[in-house]
Amino acid sequence: MNALAATSRNFKQAAKLLGLDSKLEKSLLIPFREIKVECTIPKDDGTLASYVGFRVQHDNARGPMKGGIRYHHEVDPDEVNALAQLMTWKTAVANIPYGGAKGGIGCSPGDLSISELERLTRVFTQKIHDLIGIHTDVPAPDMGTNAQTMAWILDEYSKFHGYSPAVVTGKPVDLGGSLGRDAATGRGVLFATEALLAEHGKGIAGQRFVIQGFGNVGSWAAQLITEAGGKVIAISDVTGAVKNSNGIDIAKLMKHSAENRGIKGFDGGDAVDPTSLLTEECDVLIPAALGGVINNGEMYMFVVQILAKKGVLILPDILANSGGVTVSYFEWVQNIQGFMWDEEKVNRELKTYMTRAFRDTKEMCRSHHCDLRMGAFTLGVNRVARATVLRGWEA
Ligand SMILES: NC(=O)C1=CN([C@@H]2O[C@H](COP(=O)(O)OP(=O)(O)OC[C@H]3O[C@@H](n4cnc5c(N)ncnc54)[C@H](O)[C@@H]3O)[C@@H](O)[C@H]2O)C=CC1
């Protein structure tokens, strides 16, 4: 089962629990617009190279469409479609006034020079500039892109439309980016985990964590969990994995990873097979690499049943990783107001939004007798359905 089929299955299950009529269900599922563009750039050696770029704008009933742009060799239209749909439900779970979108370019960013990446980003922006905008569709970083990518998009977009910092979020702070955005997704994971543990009378302190992925989300989550007294006992990235049952020294691992472009060779624990990481004994497992690691097609329900029997709870991604888009929303608000918040306010507001999203999800679990994943889906889908009906779009 591919990502789109898995996402649509969750949506349909939620629509059934909510008793949505079939016309409304169909109109919520079909994307608003799917954009595919060819981006041809001169490489540094003078040859021409062509890359396919996508932007899927799924839904705008609750506000401008919102979602990241990823640069990855495996980007394909079905996956971007699924991720755009997930953004619609995620922004609704977080209760921020946005719809959902996602984009990507099929390329290997590690194989391109900085100037090639800049040319590619500018050509992509030229092709989509009239379809994005402050009140239309607001991109942000995702895998393989970062604040610099957003700065190039902002600059290229501004050539056509005048200086418009709010057209993208996740920008460098010098160009109107929000303090705290870089850490926001990892910090949101911490807050969501804290809320779940609190329900069981536990805190972060003393729990054993395993983290798959040591990029933006995984490394911030590891740092913040350690600060909160949690013990990170195993971490992997694409280069390797390390285990230390006494707790990994995260500051040391950050330094090693920056100097060696990955975890491989780190001497602060035992090197282990990265594929064994998901089955390491721990209290909390955080998958922060590629999507779909637990959602393994037809096996998914089987795996979920086994985990449930063992008393394992799964915090759904559309809730657990919503901290990034939530702080993106704060960034957009600051840009529109022309006013900058301090980092303490950003983090405080993020905690309020994450805790409320968890509480609202639990309420849906109670009223619809479902697990956390379906609680989050019914919460998101219900909010979008209500906006759709109020705007008279369901027919
Ligand atoms: N950065 C953000 O604000 C948000 C990110 N996400 C999602 O979180 C995930 C991670 O995103 P980022 O940290 O931003 O990406 P990133 O590109 O900064 O880091 C990805 C990490 O995963 C590792 N990785 C890749 N393949 C792996 C494998 N097979 N096994 C183990 N590790 C592997 C990489 O080495 C790297 O450490 C993605 O699925 C992304 O869509 C979701 C919401 C917001």
Ligand SMILES: O=C(O)CCC(=O)C(=O)O
């Ligand atoms: O920050 C944003 O606007 C989008 C983040 C994103 O793509 C995601 O939450 O998956």
